Amino acid sequence: MTSALIENLKGALIVSCQAYVGEPLRHPETMAQMARAAELGGAKAIRCQGLSDIAAIKGRVEVPVIGLWKEGHEGVYITPTLRHAIACVNAGADIVAIDATDRPRPDGRTFEQTVNDLRAQCETLVMADCATIEDIRRAVAIGCDLVSTTLSHGVAAIDCTAADGPDLDLLRRACEEFPGHPVVCEGRVHAPQDVADALEAGAWAVVVGTAITHPTSITSWFVEATK
Structure with a gap:
């Protein structure tokens, strides 16, 4: 049964507010301000990473917060362990996003064990960040509240160096195979038309990050047009 929180995200825009060490906007208060601006613009949830950012954003917005903790840059680094x-x-996330691939995790648990142990210890919703249809099947089988195409390009959605658009093929396949299950489109959603196309393809909700909250990348796109 779909929870009320997940039901309220149907047809919605989720904005990802993330900045990393060394970037000009890397500060929890800045991310909280960014999140509040996105909320005022109509975002129905905020996706963010890092404990300080989760706590700061949770204290600033009224919409649900999807929290994750990235550690490292290779392998499983999106919320890689139960810890x-x-x-x-504990930082305030309403939904926890977890890498749903079958790659080895630092604590030796499988994805399924991580989700089951998390639910045994905490009352929370889970978003499965997937790379393939097999990942999505695995996540649906254990009852993840949301499944997402976040990792379907082989890199995390924060890597916006490619401009080939969202993975609508995977999205359509997942929506056809699991009708009614909340499938989220995330990754390289760079324009309003991408959002419309994803919703038309069956997405429950769409996550936009870089195109809204990463001015360095946005500027580089315009600069590229001058060359």
């Missing part, structure tokens, strides 16, 4: 997931809940 990371529990910490996200």
Whole structure:
């Protein structure tokens, strides 16, 4: 049964507010301000990473917060262990996003064990960040509240160096295979038309990050047009 919180995200825009070490906007208060601006613009949820950002944003917005904790840059680094997931809940996340691939995790748990152990210890919703239809099947089988195409390009959605658009093929396949299950489109959603196309393809909701909250990348797109 779909929770009321997930039901309220149907047809919605979710905005990802993330900045990393060394970037000009890397500060929890800045991310909280960004999140509040996105909320005022109509975002129905905020996706963010890092315990300080989760806590700061949770204190600033009224919409749900999807929290994750990235550690490292290779392998499983989106909320890679149970410890990371529990910490996200304790920081205030309403939904915890977890890498749903079958790659080895630092604590030796499988994705399924991580989700089951998290639910045994915390009352939370889970968003499965997937790369393939097999990941989505695995996540649906264990009852993840949301499944997402976040990792379907082989890199995390924050990497916006490519401009080939969202993975609508995977999105359509997942929506056809699991009708009615909340499937989220995330990754390289760079324009309003991408959002419209994703919703038409069956997305429950669409996550936009870089195109709204990463001015360095947005500027580089315009600069590229001058060359």
